[in-house]
Amino acid sequence: TYLWLRNQMLECERLLLAENFDLRIYDILAIGNPILRSWLAREMQSWGLSVTTDQVYLGLGAMDCINKVLCGLSQVYREQDVSEFAILFPEPGFAVPEWQARSYGYRLHHIHTLPENHFKLTASELDEALANDPSIRIIYLTVTNNPTTFAYSPEELNALHAVLRKHRDKGREVLILADLAYIGTGKPEEDRARMASFTPVDVLQHYIFVSSFSKTCTLTGERFGWVTTGHAPLAAAIAPGWSNSMASLPAEWQLRFMAYMHLMHERPWLGEKLRSFYRLRRQRFIAQLQAIDQKKHLFEHIFIDDDATVYNWSELRPGEDAFSLFEKTGIAGVPGSGFGYTDNYVRFSIGVIPVPEVHLTIS
Incomplete structure (x- = not known):
């Protein structure tokens, strides 16, 4: 190429x-x-x-x-x-x-x-x-x-x-x-x-x-x-x-x-391949967050996206922030204050590191 x-x-x-x-x-x-x-x-x-x-x-x-x-x-x-x-x-x-x-x-x-x-x-x-x-x-x-x-x-x-x-x-x-x-x-x-x-x-x-x-x-x-x-x-x-x-x-x-x-x-098929890749990454990542939340109870709301972008936006439970989340899960996110909002929200990038498949239904 x-x-x-x-x-x-x-x-x-x-x-x-x-x-x-x-x-x-x-x-x-x-x-x-x-x-x-x-x-x-x-x-x-x-x-x-x-x-x-x-x-x-x-x-x-x-x-x-x-x-x-x-x-x-x-x-x-x-x-x-x-x-x-x-x-x-x-x-x-x-x-x-x-x-x-x-x-x-x-x-x-x-x-x-x-x-x-x-x-x-x-x-x-x-x-x-x-x-x-x-x-x-x-x-x-x-x-x-x-x-x-x-x-x-x-x-x-x-x-x-x-x-x-x-x-x-x-x-x-x-x-x-x-x-x-x-x-x-x-x-x-x-x-x-x-x-x-x-x-x-x-x-x-x-x-x-x-x-x-x-x-x-x-x-x-x-x-x-x-x-x-x-x-x-x-x-x-x-x-x-x-x-x-x-x-x-x-x-x-x-x-x-x-x-x-x-x-x-x-090679117009590249566009659809990339969209499918992003979709897979987002869905697997959301499922991973849901599985973590079942065990650690960190999230107030894990938002389901509009099937676009390369991110996830979620609301943390009271008392949690991006730093406590990282300490407990090893997953880094950007605090909501970085986007002019409050730190009980966090943005994750779906990245390129493989996310293990988690058998949960995204709802």
Whole structure:
């Protein structure tokens, strides 16, 4: 496979040179080569999103993409003489974008989501937050959530869109930074239904999507990411987030990115194999936690996921935390406070070490 990838990289470089694009010289815009971006635009079009190559920018993984978007938007707001701009983060959630936003001068607005809502932002919570905080300009939304493993349904997404539409009709502009890192780890038909909720033009043009091959293709070290902006003028406006951060994206990295895209297209069965692998890992791990709990009584609630992501999110019994859990079981997890929540919750990664089969029914 590695030799195949190397040969594909050579072919991709020839293809670029034939289009007079030389990766070995400065690309001052630093958004990536147009052929790869056109391929990724087609990927997004396959979800039903009406976007073009000009609306797709490359990044060194999802975290770099989010950082560049927040950088670009902060410059947009300053040029508009906006004195205060806030970003809404539902919690629990991935914490790194919060640190990135703070470094660019955003004020953070947190919403503590509830277990009965599967830790998802509801339409009423969003409506109340927008009504009470006129500085909110961006909502960070992980469509399939890390750490909770729960995913927004099309109905829940459409309810959020209705709230945003109501506020737009009153002259309020709010953008959604949608993290799609785990779209592709769940059931394809359910992911397609979620993505279909973004296709109406009046919804799409207010979205910025961040995508990555890290989880969907288990390529965490390769750092293959991209941003898709739903409105072409907005893509142009945030471009300084790229040109101000690097003089050019790495040449070999772009070629390897292109080669891996060829690999995934030529061997589509790899995607289903990875989804099945993740499902097996999650189910075995949950069964293992249930077996441990029968003996040690550590958990208040072992949550069953929405058949997506590479994690498990569970609630511990009073008096337990991630450290006592590790002491008693040898299983390491991340405390809920690492995701802006409470430490009676813990997130586990399903990892790659084999989990023994446990004959329990997951309920």
